[in-house]
Each structure stands twice: as C-alpha cells, then as structure tokens.
Amino acid sequence: MATGVDSGVIKDLKKKALQTRIDVLKMLCEAGSGHTGGSLSVVEILVSLYFFKMKYRSDQPKWPERDRFVLSKGHGAPALYSVLCRAGYFPEDYLNSLRKLGGLLQGHPESRMTPGVEVCTGSLGQGLSQANGIALALKMDGKPSRVYALMGDGELQEGQIWEAAMTSSHYLLDNLCAIVDHNKxxxxxxxxxxxxxxxxxxxxEAFGWYVEDIDGHNFDAIIGALKRAEEEKDRPSLIIANTVKGKGISFIEDQNKYHGVAPDKDELDRALAELQEAKLKL
Amino acid sequence: MSRMVSTRDVYGETLVKLGEEHQEIVALDCDLSGSTRSALFGKKFPQRFFNMGVSEQDMMSTAAGLASSGKVPFASTFAIFASGRAWEQIRLCICLPCLNVNVVASHGGLTVGEDGATHQANEDLAIMRALPNMTLVVPADAVETERMVRSIYAHQGPVYLRLARNKYPVLFDDSYKFELGKANVIRDGKDLAIIATGYMVSKSLEAAQKLSEQGLEACVVNMSTIKPLDAECVTEVARKTGAVLTVEEHSIIGGLGSAVAEALGESYPVPMMRMGIRDTFGVSGHPEELLEHYGLSVQHIVEEAGKLMRRKAG
Structure with a gap:
C-alpha cells in the first residue's frame, strides 16, 4: 500500500528496527530472563510510532502536548525500552540494567521507574482501559494529542479488554488507536x-471500532494504517497487525519456546550475526 | 436520639461542592450512581462524569488513565465490587504508580442488610489494607464524612473511602477536626480502651455509657483512618488503660482489629479482644438484626468489655 513515504525514510526505519532487535536480544541475554518472541514481533510497530508517527520530547517526558503510548502487553517491555532509549529518554547504559536490582528498567513497564513510560502494565488486559482514561482526559482538555495502545493477541482473552472496547466506542474516542500484535x-x-x-x-467492528488488518512488519502498511486511523472521526481505530513471533531471527521465529525465555550467549551471537547480515542487505 | 444522616448523601453533596472549586475533579461510577450518590456530581457536571456501565475493572483502570493525565478521579461503586472485583486493577494501575485516585466504596459491611452475603463487603478493609501506597478511611458520621472527602481530595496518592448504606447518628459538631492518619479519642476513660471504626463508633459510645453506669470507664477511640494506622494513639491508650477492645463492621481478619493487634504486638502488648464478623459470611436481614445476630450490638460490646476486664485483672 503506497503511503507516499520517502524510500529513504523507510530505509532508516528498517535500520532502526534492526537496532531495536539487537538491543532487545542483548538486553534479554544480559538479564538472563524475559520475553523474547513477543518483544521481537512488535519491533516495526514501535519503531513506526516512536520514529515516524508520535510527537514527544524525550528531554521533557511529561511535555503536555505529547502523544501517548501504552504497552498493554507489558511483557514486550524490552522493545519499548530500546525505542525509548534510542529516542533519547535515557542513556544507552540503562539497557544493561533490565530486570536487575537497582535498575530503572523493570521486568514490566512502570511509570514511576522509567522515563517515557506512561502507565503500569504487565498484568494483561488493563492497558486499553488506561489508554481510554488518557484519551478522555485529553479530550476534556481540548488537546489534539493521540493515544496508542498495543495489545497482544492472547491478551484479548481478558474480559476487561472488551469492557474497555465498549468504553472507547461509547465515548467516541477517535483520538485512540489500538493495535493488536497478532503473532498467533x-x-x-x-x-x-x-x-x-x-x-x-x-x-x-461489532464493538463500534474502525478496523484495519495489515502486515505488522511492513512499514508502509503500518504508517498507512496509522494515518487512516488518525483521519477516522467519532470512533476508535484498531489495527490488527499480523506479525511473526520472534521476527527477524530464523531460529526464534514461530518457535514458541522463546515466549518467556531469553537467548543464551551462543544464541545471542548467532542472532547478532543474522542481524548483521540483514543490515548489509539494506 | 441523635439526628440520623446518610454518609452517602454527604459524599455526593461534598463532591459537588469540591467539583465547583476544582476543575480537575472527575467522577466515575458503574451503574450505581443513584445509590452511591455520584449522580449528584454527574447532574451538575455531565462533561466530567463517566458512567462506565457494569464494569468495575474497566472503571478503575480508566480512572488511573485519567489520573495519570492530571485529573483527580472519584471512582464510586459498592464496596464489594470496588475492593473485590477490581482489586488487581487498583493494585497495578493505581497503587503501583501511586496515582491520585479516590475509590469511594459505598455499601460497606454487614449493614447492607437485606441484599445478603453476596453484597456485604466484610473483607474489603483487609484486602485494601494489604496494598502499598493505599490510604484507608472510614467515617463515623456525616460531619466526619464531609471533612474526609475534602481531605482525600487534597491527599496525594490512592485512597479507599468506605461508606455505608444505612444512616448514621450525627456524633460530631462543626468544630470536629479530621486529619488523615490521626485517631480521635472521643471519650476518656481509664479502665479499658474501645477502638472502633465507622458505624461501630456510635455503638461503642453507647456501650461506654452503659459501662460507666456499671462503674467501668471506657475510653473510646474513633479510628477513622485504618491505614496508615495511628499507632501512637493506639499505644498511648493501651498504656493508659491496659486493655483494648476493637469493634468493626468487618471480618476480624485483616481489618481494624488486625491492624491494632499488629501495632500493639510490636509496641505494647496488653489483653485485647477483636469484635467483628468472626470469619463467616453474612446473611439477609435487617441491618440492626444482623448486628445483633453477629454479636455487634451495644449489649455485646458491654459484655465483651466485661470479659476483657476480667482478663486484665488476671
């Protein structure tokens, strides 16, 4: 789907996605635990939001005019921390502190610990409701900022998601765009x-949402869907991003044992070699 | 007989007044706004009122989102749903980030009455008290309710305010001062201390009067902040009287009695008894009948005080 986005821009986003994958794998290996598969599947979505779509000031995390992002699938935290770091919210050495005592990067996102993290998530099903609350507040204050919430597909089994889905459409939250990381x-x-x-x-759709079904690793598709969501009036938008769990690393892709397992040193080296090769092909 | 006033009514009216003074206040409810009285706010400020339908979990998380964006939400529903149904939402979305969300739980305790065990929250203080960052308050009358609603608005951080369905006798006059975290000794006495909360404060005052007629002078403490507990006051009355009786319309597990026992156990152990619902579910009935049935009448307090005095005497 053509979006008119410059090919140079897309190439740059692809580079950022590779960097995010490198960060994620190194962080998880260093931490010795964490969620590899679901962190790798959300990379293009997060890169599109933080390096193309969203307005924010990383040197001013509470800038009132910022767009907001809620990682409802909180176990994807490593990917979020990587993009926040590369966006300038905190220095690179923070990445080594993931899941460690005294570190600011908790196992799951905590707003009081990590600059750029808006709310607390990790227990599934609660992010969309929080995004609704933020969207309501922005509307009350007459602010044009937008709210993005990223959910997992398994997470949709939580009943609260559907309570929240009703709320979003009942209150006409067209400043909200939810995304499902549909890695199956x-x-x-x-x-x-x-x-x-x-x-x-x-x-x-039955819950009153505008829905798009896209390839969640294709930047043109993601950017196009985000743009159309922004144009939607009086109803919230949902992007079903079809993704591959563990995307980008041949021996992790669709291997569900990596859901909650970090790569060891050998796996990390093999993975980094694959990413290096991919970088050369860009 | 004192004038009887509903704490729910006072909550609704006070919230409207606060709403006039502070634009950032918003209210949420789960289809019980008529009962919780948040409907008064909704009528006055429709743009700042969100009826969430029957979805307590969604309400608490939405309230957190609003609070994270600078609003000061008052989220109301019945105590059983506020504390139980949405416990984890309160924990993750509200308490962990220490947000300014005021959970206003009406219909607490046994005196919900006829609706029966399903609707009687006798465990809410226990499960809310266990949450870090949470402040827990229970007013003893209408005057205190008004002061409390204003205090929790001003307080930075999550609060659980427990209200009741039934009307309470007005105990205090306009000079009454409420401070979060501070207990009030509302009757002096040297023989034993009765520490009570909510509706049981008026019952305890009545019991103290009866005990006085029998020659026993009971000090009565209104423990309207359950957390953080005023341990200093608890220790002081224990030291002064040597015997402590707690009275609450809640399970003896985890509420006021537990909090007082924990404090005294670490500071100044004295003979004590916890009066409350003794690890059982309620049943349907008239509120006053239920208090009698579960051993929480004035006469029961008088009898427990007598037993405690005998233990104190050794």
Missing part, C-alpha cells in the same frame, strides 16, 4: 488452540 501464539501454544479469539475483525 500465547505462552501455552497457538492462540486458536488455547482459546480462539476469532473472528477478530468482526468482533471489533
């Missing part, structure tokens, strides 16, 4: 086998 897996196995969430588009 949850911790115990394929989403469809564990507890089917389908039909996904029909469900959200």
């Amino acid at each position: 897996f949850q911790i115990d196995g394929p989403v469809e086998q564990i507890m089917s969430i389908y039909p996904l588009r029909d469900k959200w």
